[in-house]
Amino acid sequence: MCENKYKVVSGPEGYLPPAASLMGVLLPDEGSALLEGDIVKEEDAMQQIAKKLCNAKNPVIFPGPLILWDWADGVIEKAKLVKKLADVAGAKIIPMPDYRPKYPKINPEVEINPNHPNITIWHNDIDVCIFVGVHCHYANVALKIIRGGTDCYTISLCAEVGHEDAMVSMRDLDVKKLQKLIDIIENEKSS
Amino acid sequence: MSNRIITPVKEFEDLLPQEYKDLVADGPFFAEKGVDDLGTFKEIMEQHPHCAGCGEALGMRLVLAGLPTPQDTLIIGTPGCSFFGLAQTALNYSNTAFGNQNAVASGLKRMLQIRYPDKHKDVVVMVGDGGIADIGLDYTLHSWFRKEKITTIMLDNEVYGNTGGQESGMSKEGKVLNMAPTGKKFPKIPVFELAKTSGCCYVAKVTIASPKKIGKVIRRAILIAREIGPTYVQLFTPCPTNLKFAPDQTLKVAKEAEKDYYPFEEFISDDAAAYLAKVEQAKGDGKS
Numbered sequence: 001m002c003e004n005k006y007k008v009v010s011g012p013e014g015y016l017p018p019a020a021s022l023m024g025v026l027l028p029d030e031g032s033a034l035l036e037g038d039i040v041k042e043e044d045a046m047q048q049i050a051k052k053l054c055n056a057k058n059p060v061i062f063p064g065p066l067i068l069w070d071w072a073d074g075v076i077e078k079a080k081l082v083k084k085l086a087d088v089a090g091a092k093i094i095p096m097p098d099y100r101p102k103y104p105k106i107n108p109e110v111e112i113n114p115n116h117p118n119i120t121i122w123h124n125d126i127d128v129c130i131f132v133g134v135h136c137h138y139a140n141v142a143l144k145i146i147r148g149g150t151d152c153y154t155i156s157l158c159a160e161v162g163h164e165d166a167m168v169s170m171r172d173l174d175v176k177k178l179q180k181l182i183d184i185i186e187n188e189k190s191s
Numbered sequence: 192m193s194n195r196i197i198t199p200v201k202e203f204e205d206l207l208p209q210e211y212k213d214l215v216a217d218g219p220f221f222a223e224k225g226v227d228d229l230g231t232f233k234e235i236m237e238q239h240p241h242c243a244g245c246g247e248a249l250g251m252r253l254v255l256a257g258l259p260t261p262q263d264t265l266i267i268g269t270p271g272c273s274f275f276g277l278a279q280t281a282l283n284y285s286n287t288a289f290g291n292q293n294a295v296a297s298g299l300k301r302m303l304q305i306r307y308p309d310k311h312k313d314v315v316v317m318v319g320d321g322g323i324a325d326i327g328l329d330y331t332l333h334s335w336f337r338k339e340k341i342t343t344i345m346l347d348n349e350v351y352g353n354t355g356g357q358e359s360g361m362s363k364e365g366k367v368l369n370m371a372p373t374g375k376k377f378p379k380i381p382v383f384e385l386a387k388t389s390g391c392c393y394v395a396k397v398t399i400a401s402p403k404k405i406g407k408v409i410r411r412a413i414l415i416a417r418e419i420g421p422t423y424v425q426l427f428t429p430c431p432t433n434l435k436f437a438p439d440q441t442l443k444v445a446k447e448a449e450k451d452y453y454p455f456e457e458f459i460s461d462d463a464a465a466y467l468a469k470v471e472q473a474k475g476d477g478k479s
Contacts, residue, residue: 005435063203071198076202093203095203095208097208111208182312
């Protein structure tokens with residue numbers, strides 16, 4: 001649909017990689033998604049997510065505060081589907097309960113922090129990860145750090161407009177889209 | 192900003208790190224806790240990166256234990272030693288450009304009053320002496336002139352600590368510091384007196400040597416700010432690193448200051464006193 005010269009692919013891209021938006025990557029319009037810097041149809045992005053998850057050695061879902069805490073109506077329904085997604089994809093779940101810098105440091109076995117997400121990825125040898133329910137400004141920071149310092153393939157399931165720095169990014173994620181993604185993963189698993 | 196934000200979704204409850212499970216089960220959110228209860232509940236500030244014996248770290252711990260409703264409290268900070276610890280507390284926290292804290296707090300308070308007209312959302316500024324008495328003095332005074340319903344807490348360590356020991360307006364006259372080798376040339380800025388004459392309805396001065404008093408004045412300051420107007424608490428939190436005393440002497444230094452030049456003082460306006468009497472009577476208060 002819209003190809004960009006700069007490819008948002010797994011790193012490590014080096015210390016302080018450029019923000020993908022500065023390299024010309026644009027956020028997708030409604031009904032579209034981002035795949036490695038290019039704007040594609042939502043369905044194509046979902047297929048890629050399914051492929052990556054099914055071929056991953058250690059896929060992990062990182063649910064953020066927006067989905068870990070019952071702060072608003074509709075959260076529980078989404079959380080149930082994220083749990084189902086993890087079950088279907090055979091992915092572990094490591095939570096990001098909040099964004100505090102922690103002293104002396106986080107325990108990377110049980111949590112991820114946006115200020116140093118690479119520690120959790122290195123420690124657990126994660127090759128594919130999904131961000132869901134993380135506030136956009138912290139997701140952007142974390143995704144860039146991951147691209148800079150790890151070879152982890154990043155996927156963001158965003159309820160707003162998506163993330164340029166993820167390798168695959170969905171936007172406007174709701175219950176319907178989550179269920180569709182689960183169905184596609186189930187199909188990919190059985191094929 | 193309510194108990195919902197610390198209520199875990201069942202699907203992920205087991206996956207939360209132990210610290211969060213403890214905060215939910217034993218924190219000060221679902222049952223009211225105070226300074227008297229310290230040691231019996233999971234505190235919202237436990238670990239911190241401050242120096243050994245830091246008076247500010249103890250001051251923050253006591254202030255945070257004294258918050259009447261932490262789940263409905265927003266702490267506003269500014270650069271300085273204090274924000275290292277504050278950024279790590281399990282509370283809503285926002286940092287600001289140096290000195291802007293009372294301006295930011297005013298805006299947030301007004302916004303929260305519009306967003307939650309039927310609920311008290313406590314906006315509490317907690318910053319160092321440099322943030323209030325020097326760099327942010329204009330914003331601080333103007334927020335008091337405007338009668339903004341916020342609580343301002345000064346963690347007075349009498350020095351710019353994390354930048355190596357420059358004198359602040361709150362350093363004592365004559366004090367020699369790392370970067371004030373000939374000693375400070377003028378007395379402490381009388382912020383306590385300025386607060387009284389600038390519109391604050393409740394003003395208190397206390398040291399970390401009096402934990403129960405801290406619990407009491409913090410509670411009073413926040414309750415009065417909800418209904419009556421701006422409040423100010425000045426808390427002496429001596430800095431062993433820059434004031435050059437041993438880290439295990441912090442409380443002793445605070446106690447000596449309390450006897451010498453930092454006595455407990457409290458000012459309360461008539462309307463605030465009437466309101467407080469009503470609230471404390473209704474609650475059978477005495478909570479510290």
